[in-house]
Amino acid sequence: DIVMTQSPDSLSVSLGEKATINxxxxxxxxxxxxxxxxxxxYQQKPGQPxxxxxxxxxxxxxxxxxxxxxxGSATDFTLTISSLQAEDVAVYYCQQCYFPPYTFGQGTSLExx
Amino acid sequence: xxxxxxxxxxxKKPGExxxxxxxxxxxxxxxxxxxxxxxxxxxxxxxxxxxxxxDSDVTYSPYFQGQVTFSVDKSTNTAYLQWETLKASDTAxxxxxxxxxxxxxxxxxxxxxxxxxxxxxxxxxxx
Numbered sequence: 028d029i030v031m032t033q034s035p036d037s038l039s040v041s042l043g044e045k046a047t048i049n050x051x052x053x054x055x056x057x058x059x060x061x062x063x064x065x066x067x068x069y070q071q072k073p074g075q076p077x078x079x080x081x082x083x084x085x086x087x088x089x090x091x092x093x094x095x096x097x098x099g100s101a102t103d104f105t106l107t108i109s110s111l112q113a114e115d116v117a118v119y120y121c122q123q124c125y126f127p128p129y130t131f132g133q134g135t136s137l138e139x140x
Numbered sequence: 141x142x143x144x145x146x147x148x149x150x151x152k153k154p155g156e157x158x159x160x161x162x163x164x165x166x167x168x169x170x171x172x173x174x175x176x177x178x179x180x181x182x183x184x185x186x187x188x189x190x191x192x193x194x195d196s197d198v199t200y201s202p203y204f205q206g207q208v209t210f211s212v213d214k215s216t217n218t219a220y221l222q223w224e225t226l227k228a229s230d231t232a233x234x235x236x237x238x239x240x241x242x243x244x245x246x247x248x249x250x251x252x253x254x255x256x257x258x259x260x261x262x263x264x265x266x267x
Contacts, residue, residue, distance in 0.1 A: 067253035069185075076235055076257035077177075077185065088255070120185055124252025128201040129175075131185040 029053050029123045033132035039140040046108040048135045050121035055101040056084075058125070065125040068097055068106045071134075072117045081106065082124070113139060142166035144174075144236050144258035151264045152226050159222040160261045162236030169217035170194045173239035173250045176210065176221050179260070180232045190239065190250070191219060226265045233260040 030053040040046040056065045064084035069077040079088050081097040084104055094109040108115055116139060121132040147161040162174065176188040189200035191210040198210050209222040219236055237254035 065252060069254075071185075076237075076260055077254075078257070079253060079255050082240070082251075082253050082255075122185075122253065126252070127187070127190070127199055128203070129187040129252050131187070134184045 028128055029056075029125065029130050031121055031123055031130050031132040033119075033121055033135050035135060036133065037136040037138070039138050040108075040111045041140045042113065043110050044140075046111050046115070046137055048106045048119050048121075048137070050099075050104040050106070050132050052102045052104075052123055056104075056123055056125050057101045064100050064104070065123060066097075066099070066104050067122045067124050068095075069120045069122065069131075070115075070117045071120065077120065080119075108137075111137075111139070142256060144238065144256055146234075146236060146258040146261045149262045149264075151266070153267055154226055154228055154265055156226050156265075157222070157224050158226055158263065159220050160234060160263065162219045162221075162258050164217045164219070164238070167238075170214050171248055172241060174212070174219045175237050175239055175254055176208075177235040177237060177254075178204075178232045179235065185235075188221075188234075192250075193217075193219065226263075228265050228267075230263060231265050233262050235260045 032051045034049045066084040068081040071077040085097040096107050098105050118134045118136050120134050145163045170193045173192050175190045178186045188204045191198045193212040211220045236258045238256040240251040240255045241248045
């Protein structure tokens, strides 16, 4: 199985400041045939299901604010929130989409400082 | 509206059986893969497996193989997750989610991320 490891486990950031969450995979998620990274990011607010934010490591889903961005390649990825808003308090998960069993990182809990 | 609607909260005893549901609407249910995800209390997300409603083809995670059964009823656009013998450790919220897909040369292909989620079914197993 591909192991996904996020850091940090929790993060406290002031409103308007930048938040950065890292995700590392135990093997490369870069598919050579199409040069796509098979990595997704989800946001889960308390009491809600996860919501897909980003696919292919850096493609924002429709309706996701542009303060959310994804970057990285192969085994190292980052989710950045450029200017934290109160509604961004949530747990964030990365997920490898390469092959089953699809695995998630352990989650990063983001709170307001 | 495109949505997945899951059945309500369940409280069961160890040893009992259970079947929960996930009804899709607003899209072509039979041509999108449905995945199941477990979230134990206060914990992260675990992928359980996937079913294709078009032909009921199933892939289970090795960690859930033999523990649960997936099925679908195309006539009602509903996917099911079933246990024959519940254990206390099955206590969790179970989400169904839809895989994104792409179309190429007359066929649909599954992508590995989940673009639409149900609200979850809380299953509590306790004596």
